[in-house]
Amino acid sequence: MGARSWGVLFVLAGAVFLEGIDVAMLNVALPAIRADLGLSTDVLSGVVTAYVLGYGGFMLLGGRAADLLGRRRMFLTWLTVFLVFSGLGGLAGEGWTLLLARFVTGVAAAFMAPAGLALVTGNFPEGPRRAKALGVYAGIAAGGFSLGLVAGGLLTALGWRWVFFAPVLLSALILVAAIPLVKEPVSDSGPAPRGGFDIAGALAVTGSMLLLVYGVIRLEHLDRAPWVTVAVFAAGLALLGAFVAIERRTAHPLVRLGVLRSGPLVRANLGALLFLASFAGFQFLATLYLQELRGWSTIQTGLAMLVAGIDTVLAPTLTPRLVNRFGNTRVLFGGLVLAAVAYALFLPVGPDWTYAAMFPTMLLIGLSFALAYGPFTMAATEGVAEHEHGLAGGLLYTAFQFGAALGLAAVTAVNVASLGDASDPGARLDALQAALVVPLVTALLALVVTAFGLRSARRPRTPETAEPAPARVSA
Numbered sequence: 001m002g003a004r005s006w007g008v009l010f011v012l013a014g015a016v017f018l019e020g021i022d023v024a025m026l027n028v029a030l031p032a033i034r035a036d037l038g039l040s041t042d043v044l045s046g047v048v049t050a051y052v053l054g055y056g057g058f059m060l061l062g063g064r065a066a067d068l069l070g071r072r073r074m075f076l077t078w079l080t081v082f083l084v085f086s087g088l089g090g091l092a093g094e095g096w097t098l099l100l101a102r103f104v105t106g107v108a109a110a111f112m113a114p115a116g117l118a119l120v121t122g123n124f125p126e127g128p129r130r131a132k133a134l135g136v137y138a139g140i141a142a143g144g145f146s147l148g149l150v151a152g153g154l155l156t157a158l159g160w161r162w163v164f165f166a167p168v169l170l171s172a173l174i175l176v177a178a179i180p181l182v183k184e185p186v187s188d189s190g191p192a193p194r195g196g197f198d199i200a201g202a203l204a205v206t207g208s209m210l211l212l213v214y215g216v217i218r219l220e221h222l223d224r225a226p227w228v229t230v231a232v233f234a235a236g237l238a239l240l241g242a243f244v245a246i247e248r249r250t251a252h253p254l255v256r257l258g259v260l261r262s263g264p265l266v267r268a269n270l271g272a273l274l275f276l277a278s279f280a281g282f283q284f285l286a287t288l289y290l291q292e293l294r295g296w297s298t299i300q301t302g303l304a305m306l307v308a309g310i311d312t313v314l315a316p317t318l319t320p321r322l323v324n325r326f327g328n329t330r331v332l333f334g335g336l337v338l339a340a341v342a343y344a345l346f347l348p349v350g351p352d353w354t355y356a357a358m359f360p361t362m363l364l365i366g367l368s369f370a371l372a373y374g375p376f377t378m379a380a381t382e383g384v385a386e387h388e389h390g391l392a393g394g395l396l397y398t399a400f401q402f403g404a405a406l407g408l409a410a411v412t413a414v415n416v417a418s419l420g421d422a423s424d425p426g427a428r429l430d431a432l433q434a435a436l437v438v439p440l441v442t443a444l445l446a447l448v449v450t451a452f453g454l455r456s457a458r459r460p461r462t463p464e465t466a467e468p469a470p471a472r473v474s475a
Helices: 003-037 041-069 071-091 095-123 128-158 162-181 199-221 226-249 257-261 263-293 298-304 306-317 319-326 328-346 355-381 386-419 425-435 437-451
Strands: none
Touching: 003 041, 003 071, 003 095, 003 128, 003 162, 003 298, 041 071, 041 095, 041 199, 041 386, 071 095, 071 162, 095 128, 095 355, 095 386, 128 162, 128 298, 128 306, 128 319, 128 355, 199 226, 199 386, 226 257, 257 263, 257 386, 263 298, 263 328, 263 355, 263 386, 263 425, 263 437, 298 306, 298 355, 306 319, 306 355, 319 328, 319 355, 328 355, 328 437, 355 386, 386 425, 386 437, 425 437
């Protein structure tokens, strides 16, 4: 790849890194935000929930908008929105301002992420070049989550508002570089979608996603008006059914339902959902263990998990070579095996474990991300026409977001149920150990889903035998 190609790739990867580091830093800063603004527990949890609702609720709409309205236009527009509302969050003096800022920031990420992924696949031809590009893209994306924990601890020590202002500075740099570098890709796989915008379908799917994400979040506290949670899920499923009916009849569907006939795409999305559920649940429990049971500081906690950021180095360097040699599905399966082993090793965690005892789990998590995250993005667009890669990206990131929300809800529910009314350290450790079974089970389920693709996995051609023609981009 030439210098311009590397520049385009780093700009697009920088945007997805921005999303990861933004979320991770905020999670570390929540106690400081509560202390400064005097927020209640409900409002504080709403700061996280608002982002998840915006991200998960608008992701499918964002993916299709990228295909219909232009990937570059959507990417630059919503990167600007992300910048503005991140700054608003840093200036917030009341809870409602922070909630609004996080919701709109989540919506911006929902439009920006699938557009960015579609720009990567559109600017790099299928084969070794795309595998390498997606490896770099995925490695930097995953690195945002691990490095964000450390950065969040350091910035919170200076003042929690820097957790919002730092993404503003980073997004401004990315925006300035993206304007001259990023071009709209021209697809060779068929005509771009034409026609009107499916407003009814957009309203139905967005309402359904919002309700379903909110229902998953409510699972964290099953004792709070369970009938409301049931009603939320019922309404979300009803809107989803209405959406399917609309898409079957409309001349210009928001989501072409035929895309769901792709086996690799369905397996990739279901596997990604389970993989992120296991990671999000484990990260939450590990943070509780280190900070509440062991009394470690936020900086110590971030440094303890820093080794998981090894994927930032391995994903762009090692993973593409492995994919080229063994095939995407086999590499993905290996990553999921490492994830399951990592969570199994942490199950017997004790009250006085040394960091040396925790290190294998943290290292294996980093290796699993290096082997799995990139191949998930490759599998999600496999067999999908290039002009629908925005839609495929929207489906993948929706799965990621649902998975993270579901994983957090599941471990929280198990932890709360296991703890009951007890509050002593021994009971809290027992409850945490019970909840640690959830990440292991979800990782094993992801393994089972991915195993169905092993039979059809074929070894790809090497660069020496097949180098595709470069992708064309418009001026």
